[in-house]
Amino acid sequence: xxxxxxxxxxxxxxxxxxxxxxxxxxxxxxxxxxxxxxxxxxxxxxxxxxxxxxxxxxxxxxxxxxxxxxxxxxxxxxxxxxxxxxxxxxxxxxxxxxxxxxxxxxxxxxxxxxxxxxxxxxxxxxxxxxxxxxxxxxxxxxxxxxxxxxxxxxxxxxxxxxxxxxxxxxxxxxxxxxxxxxxxxxxxxxxxxxx
Amino acid sequence: xxxxxxxxxxxxxxxxxxxxxxxxxxxxxxxxxxxxxxxxxxxxxxxxxxxxxxxxxxxxxxxxxxxxxxxxxxxxxxxxxxxxxxxxxxxxxxxxxxxxxxxxxxxxxxxxxxxxxxxxx
Numbered sequence: 001x002x003x004x005x006x007x008x009x010x011x012x013x014x015x016x017x018x019x020x021x022x023x024x025x026x027x028x029x030x031x032x033x034x035x036x037x038x039x040x041x042x043x044x045x046x047x048x049x050x051x052x053x054x055x056x057x058x059x060x061x062x063x064x065x066x067x068x069x070x071x072x073x074x075x076x077x078x079x080x081x082x083x084x085x086x087x088x089x090x091x092x093x094x095x096x097x098x099x100x101x102x103x104x105x106x107x108x109x110x111x112x113x114x115x116x117x118x119x120x121x122x123x124x125x126x127x128x129x130x131x132x133x134x135x136x137x138x139x140x141x142x143x144x145x146x147x148x149x150x151x152x153x154x155x156x157x158x159x160x161x162x163x164x165x166x167x168x169x170x171x172x173x174x175x176x177x178x179x180x181x182x183x184x185x186x187x188x189x190x191x192x193x194x195x
Numbered sequence: 196x197x198x199x200x201x202x203x204x205x206x207x208x209x210x211x212x213x214x215x216x217x218x219x220x221x222x223x224x225x226x227x228x229x230x231x232x233x234x235x236x237x238x239x240x241x242x243x244x245x246x247x248x249x250x251x252x253x254x255x256x257x258x259x260x261x262x263x264x265x266x267x268x269x270x271x272x273x274x275x276x277x278x279x280x281x282x283x284x285x286x287x288x289x290x291x292x293x294x295x296x297x298x299x300x301x302x303x304x305x306x307x308x309x310x311x312x313x314x315x316x
Contacts, residue, residue, distance in 0.1 A: 028271070031269065032221075032245070032271040033245065034268060035269065035271070036222040036223040036241060037241070040223055040226075043223075061238065061241055062240065062241045062242060065241070068242050071249065
């Protein structure tokens with residue numbers, strides 16, 4: 001059964017090894033994973049499990065390592081390389097540990113690995129946006145403020161001409177621009193506060 | 196289950212750093228200790244564990260070295276660094292503050308809603 005475990009891990013790593021031959025980090029990860037999985041198998045046997053159950057528990061405990069492998073061989077298109085500096089996001093869910101390997105396999109199907117990672121990705125995108133604003137690569141004012149400001153002045157100008165031509169009260173309609181300035185300042189203040 | 200799993204997931208790094216504060220260790224030993232501490236209810240997937248190891252090592256919070264086992268495959272051990280200890284204490288402070296606030300907020304001045312017998316009296 002131990003040979004079967006080794007074969008399983010060999011298969012898990014086969015694709016990554018083909019894409020990145022002679023990768024030392026990959027070889028070390030494989031050795032580490034194999035050692036820990038074999039140790040888990042031995043421990044399961046020691047605690048009275050059958051070889052089949054011990055094998056199933058050891059395999060189900062590995063989880064989805066595809067993202068980890070992509071990270072190790074540096075072929076992650078999402079740019080996971082920047083992840084190293086961030087320590088707050090834990091990528092995958094701990095799982096309910098069942099004594100029965102059948103149920104354990106069932107819980108794997110609803111593993112939160114994937115959902116959790118997608119959430120993390122969104123968070124990172126948001127952080128990146130903030131970072132770019134802070135670095136001044138984008139105008140300091142937010143895009144939302146620019147949008148609101150544009151709407152305010154379009155409405156102000158439109159109202160000015162519409163009112164002026166319909167009422168001919170040119171001497172007073174210019175006050176609309178004062179109101180426009182006030183509205184724009186209020187909008188700017190609100191967006192500054194939110195930031 | 197989901198709240199508990201999410202909470203644990205959100206603190207994988209702190210859990211690993213706490214384990215390493217007790218002394219150098221390796222993947223399966225940490226996972227086994229976690230199973231023992233939670234009375235067999237939780238364990239981390241190996242994928243989660245190694246991803247966290249990589250992240251913590253890149254951040255300089257832990258370092259790794261290979262053991263020199265006489266028999267069988269080598270173990271990769273992890274040790275916490277000074278930066279890692281500081282990070283752990285900061286995480287612990289944040290957790291204490293957050294858990295205290297959550298406790299208050301989730302009671303919102305009332306009593307524990309989980310006890311049905313109290314409600315009936």
